Amino acid sequence: MSIKELDNKYVANTYARFPIEIVSGKGSKLYDDRGKEYIDMGTGIGVSIFGVGDDEWVNAVTEQVGKLQHTSNLYYSSPCVKLAEILCEKTGAKKVFFSNSGAEANECAIKAARKYAAEKNGADYYNIITLVNSFHGRTITTLAATGQDSFHNDFLPLTEGFLYAEAGNADALKKLVSENKVAAIMIEPIQGEGGVVPLSAEFVNAVAELCEENDILLIVDEVQTGNGRTGALYGYMKFGIVPDIVSTAKGLGGGLPLGATMFFEKTADVYTPGSHGSTFGGNPVSCAGAYNIIKRLDDEFLQEVEKKHDYIISELQNAQGVAGITGLGLMLGIETVKDVNEVLKFCQDNGVLPIKAKNKLRLLPPLNITFDDLKKAVEVIKNACK
Numbered sequence: 001m002s003i004k005e006l007d008n009k010y011v012a013n014t015y016a017r018f019p020i021e022i023v024s025g026k027g028s029k030l031y032d033d034r035g036k037e038y039i040d041m042g043t044g045i046g047v048s049i050f051g052v053g054d055d056e057w058v059n060a061v062t063e064q065v066g067k068l069q070h071t072s073n074l075y076y077s078s079p080c081v082k083l084a085e086i087l088c089e090k091t092g093a094k095k096v097f098f099s100n101s102g103a104e105a106n107e108c109a110i111k112a113a114r115k116y117a118a119e120k121n122g123a124d125y126y127n128i129i130t131l132v133n134s135f136h137g138r139t140i141t142t143l144a145a146t147g148q149d150s151f152h153n154d155f156l157p158l159t160e161g162f163l164y165a166e167a168g169n170a171d172a173l174k175k176l177v178s179e180n181k182v183a184a185i186m187i188e189p190i191q192g193e194g195g196v197v198p199l200s201a202e203f204v205n206a207v208a209e210l211c212e213e214n215d216i217l218l219i220v221d222e223v224q225t226g227n228g229r230t231g232a233l234y235g236y237m238k239f240g241i242v243p244d245i246v247s248t249a250k251g252l253g254g255g256l257p258l259g260a261t262m263f264f265e266k267t268a269d270v271y272t273p274g275s276h277g278s279t280f281g282g283n284p285v286s287c288a289g290a291y292n293i294i295k296r297l298d299d300e301f302l303q304e305v306e307k308k309h310d311y312i313i314s315e316l317q318n319a320q321g322v323a324g325i326t327g328l329g330l331m332l333g334i335e336t337v338k339d340v341n342e343v344l345k346f347c348q349d350n351g352v353l354p355i356k357a358k359n360k361l362r363l364l365p366p367l368n369i370t371f372d373d374l375k376k377a378v379e380v381i382k383n384a385c386k
């Protein structure tokens with residue numbers, strides 16, 4: 001049987017896969033089972049920040065896997081501590097909890113917010129406000145946090161205590177805060193799964209002010225926007241705000257499962273021994289790779305990300321068949337005049353692999369993609385949109 005037939009037979013039917021089997025890659029290049037080459041403009045949904053098989057990352061990971069692949073959280077572990085230290089140094093966070101995925105990083109953030117609010121204001125201060133069209137994960141609680149009914153259907157009842165506010169409408173948000181006992185407001189700087197929809201600086205600042213005034217925690221979900229993706233180390237930095245909790249995953253592990261929840265001043269000591277945990281969280285192999293990634297995301301590197309952003313915008317914004325471009329850094333959504341599925345198929349057939357977000361073509365290339373590869377990819381995308 002072919003891989004496709006075996007997949008259909010044995011793998012749970014949760015993904016509508018494209019008829020492509022990726023078997024290897026290097027840098028921004030991916031190869032399928034027939035040896036066809038593609039330029040990777042999706043990085044496995046924003047994961048492989050330094051592309052496939054990046055030498056430095058591979059060395060960091062292989063060195064650690066040869067020493068010790070797992071230790072549990074019963075003992076001290078240097079890769080986990082070193083990663084927590086560099087994350088705190090670069091963000092101003094005070095403490096970090098490690099998990100394995102974006103959904104878990106958000107679960108950890110939500111639990112921490114509820115514990116903080118319950119201890120400070122009382123157990124009835126459990127509501128978390130999230131935004132309409134947001135995406136925060138697939139567990140029952142992070143589905144509840146996700147402000148899109150289409151994800152909720154079939155799985156009711158979800159965890160209670162989530163309220164949804166329209167992005168961009170600060171007055172409606174204020175009203176919701178005044179009428180409910182609220183623990184936290186949770187936002188994505190750019191709604192990724194929602195269609196690469198950035199929040200306005202005005203709205204983000206209004207949310208931060210509202211949180212400050214009401215002692216409500218501000219949680220920023222940087223699962224997709226984090227780790228250099230937007231041209232800043234974390235997307236919230238572009239808005240000049242200081243969150244109380246930041247969750248991240250995807251690019252942090254560079255391809256190995258890793259989630260992190262960062263706690264700032266107010267929330268640093270919310271968790272106490274036994275109040276949260278994870279068997280695999282802080283895995284030394286994932287953390288050794290992530291340390292290497294975070295160390296390399298310096299200002300010079302991030303400026304290169306911005307240059308690549310500018311290049312894509314300058315080439316595509318007035319291109320035939322492009323109705324608009326949204327996003328920051330190397331997280332971009334292209335609104336196409338043609339059906340996006342048609343555009344995507346053309347790209348795939350012509351050796352370029354972007355992805356989709358709602359009705360937009362989504363670009364999440366490796367942050368270190370060469371200008372040469374980027375130019376080739378943009379050329380194909382232009383032809384696809386025509």
Ligand SMILES: Cc1ncc(COP(=O)(O)O)c(C=O)c1O
Pocket residue numbers: 101102103104106135136137138188192193221222223224225249250
């Ligand atoms: C903003 C955001 N939060 C959370 C998640 C869930 O992450 P994971 O699939 O690693 O659980 C995603 C995944 O796309 C995401 O984009």
